[in-house]
Amino acid sequence: MTLNEEVFKFKVEVILKKGVLDPQGEAIKQSININNLGNILDVKQGKLFELTASSKNREQAIKEVERICADLLTNSVIEEFKYYEVSE
Amino acid sequence: MIWHKETTLPKVDLVVLPGGFSYGDYLRCGAIAAKSPIMKAVKNFYQIGGFIIGICNGFQILTETKILPGALIPNTNQKFICKDQDLIVANNKTFFTSNFEHNKTISIPIAHHDGQYFLNGPEIDELEQNEGIVLKYRDNPNGSIKDIAGVCSKNKRVIGMMPHPERAVDKELGSISGLRMFESVISNF
Numbered sequence: 001m002t003l004n005e006e007v008f009k010f011k012v013e014v015i016l017k018k019g020v021l022d023p024q025g026e027a028i029k030q031s032i033n034i035n036n037l038g039n040i041l042d043v044k045q046g047k048l049f050e051l052t053a054s055s056k057n058r059e060q061a062i063k064e065v066e067r068i069c070a071d072l073l074t075n076s077v078i079e080e081f082k083y084y085e086v087s088e
Numbered sequence: 089m090i091w092h093k094e095t096t097l098p099k100v101d102l103v104v105l106p107g108g109f110s111y112g113d114y115l116r117c118g119a120i121a122a123k124s125p126i127m128k129a130v131k132n133f134y135q136i137g138g139f140i141i142g143i144c145n146g147f148q149i150l151t152e153t154k155i156l157p158g159a160l161i162p163n164t165n166q167k168f169i170c171k172d173q174d175l176i177v178a179n180n181k182t183f184f185t186s187n188f189e190h191n192k193t194i195s196i197p198i199a200h201h202d203g204q205y206f207l208n209g210p211e212i213d214e215l216e217q218n219e220g221i222v223l224k225y226r227d228n229p230n231g232s233i234k235d236i237a238g239v240c241s242k243n244k245r246v247i248g249m250m251p252h253p254e255r256a257v258d259k260e261l262g263s264i265s266g267l268r269m270f271e272s273v274i275s276n277f
Contacts, residue, residue, distance in 0.1 A: 019208055021231065023166045072123065075116055075152065077159040078206055 008053045008061040012069055012083045015046035020078045049073060050086075058085075092124040101277060102139045103130055105146025107199070107252055117160060117202045118148030127153055139183060139273075140246040144200055147238075147248035156239055156248045157215055158207035164231030168201040172262060173251055174226035175237050179219050182240050184247045187272040193226060194265035196251040198237075203250040205232035205239070218242055223249055 016022050022044050029043040051068065055061035062085075069081045090097065092110075097103065110121035121127070127149070134140060134155050142150040150156040163169060172195050177188040188194065207215060212233060215221060223238035230250075238249030253266030 020161065020206060021164060021204070023162060023164055027166065072119065073115070075119065075159050077151075077157075078161055 005054045005056055006058075006061075008055060008058060009086050010051045010053065010061075010065050010083050011086050012049040012051060012065070012073055012081055013046060014049070014069075014074050014079050014081045015044055016078055017080050047073075051083075090126060092121065092126050095125045095129060097126075097129045097133055100133075100138075102141065102273065103133055105130075105140070105142040105149050106254075107144030107146055110145055110149065113145075113202070116148075116152065118145055118150075118152040121145070121149045122152035131155065134241070134246055137243065137245060141184060141273075142246075142248040143252055143254065144203075144250055147250055148202065150246065150248045155246055156241060157211055157220070158205055158236075158239065160202050160250070161204045161206050162202050163200070163204050163229070168199075169203070169229050170199040171197065171229070173198045173229060173237075175251060175265075176224045176226055176235075177222075178224045179222045179240070181219065182222055182244050182247060183276040184240075184269050184272055185222055186276060187268045194268070195256065195263040196253055196265050197255045197263075198229065198251045199255075200230070200250055203230045203232070205236040205250070207233060215239060219244075222247060223251070 024045045025043040029040055032038055032040045051065055053061040053064055065083055069083060074081045114120060131153060148160045151158050151160060175194050175196055177185050177192045180186055180188050180190045220239050221236055222240050224235040225237045228235045237251055240247045253269045255261060256263035256266030
């Protein structure tokens with residue numbers, strides 16, 4: 001981080017696209033139902049990333065986060081993402 | 089053998105991305121390896137019409153670099169499957185399968201947890217129409233769409249497959265179907 005840079009924190013959620021089989025989500029759903037923990041119709045398992053960026057401004061940080069999401073954190077064939085800025 | 093941190097390829101006829109594990113399979117299988125320095129050179133090699141084979145994790149790396157279409161996701165049964173597997177040669181007009189008859193059944197071992205081939209929408213139709221499906225599973229072990237075990241690029245010069253042909257090169261190993269594949273490569277050069 002240089003003097004004229006600020007720190008921005010983001011959370012990124014990655015989830016499988018509709019139509020992609022999610023055997024982990026299915027196994028979790030079965031466990032919920034077998035153990036009578038609730039009446040859950042569907043479970044999808046995804047990933048959560050916390051990114052701490054050092055950028056000259058928010059716009060630049062968002063641009064970088066978007067590129068990281070599209071380029072590395074997700075595979076667009078099977079996954080989609082959303083990100084949001086967090087204070088802590 | 090070329091180290092992943094290298095940035096250039098020497099003069100080669102064929103690039104083979106072998107199986108195994110890369111970067112602990114973190115994030116997605118092959119995702120981080122796809123960003124290795126050497127992969128820029130492999131992409132360039134593909135763009136100039138070079139021949140490439142990706143086996144297992146190598147196949148996953150080729151899909152993650154978008155050199156080959158689709159993605160490999162966990163097997164539907166969530167288990168690592170390691171066994172001899174019957175395959176059908178769906179396209180024998182590639183440099184890797186030309187020694188086989190069309191629709192011939194061959195046996196090659198598989199050993200993977202994330203071998204379920206996935207592609208949908210118009211792209212899967214396009215792959216089929218372009219004769220991009222090279223190998224299919226008999227008794228699909230992992231849930232792959234259309235029983236796909238191996239695919240090739242549009243120019244037919246890049247092949248990716250989950251089964252391990254290098255493990256089927258001697259009668260003592262139970263099959264020589266893999267040897268036939270490597271012999272196909274030699275007879276095409």
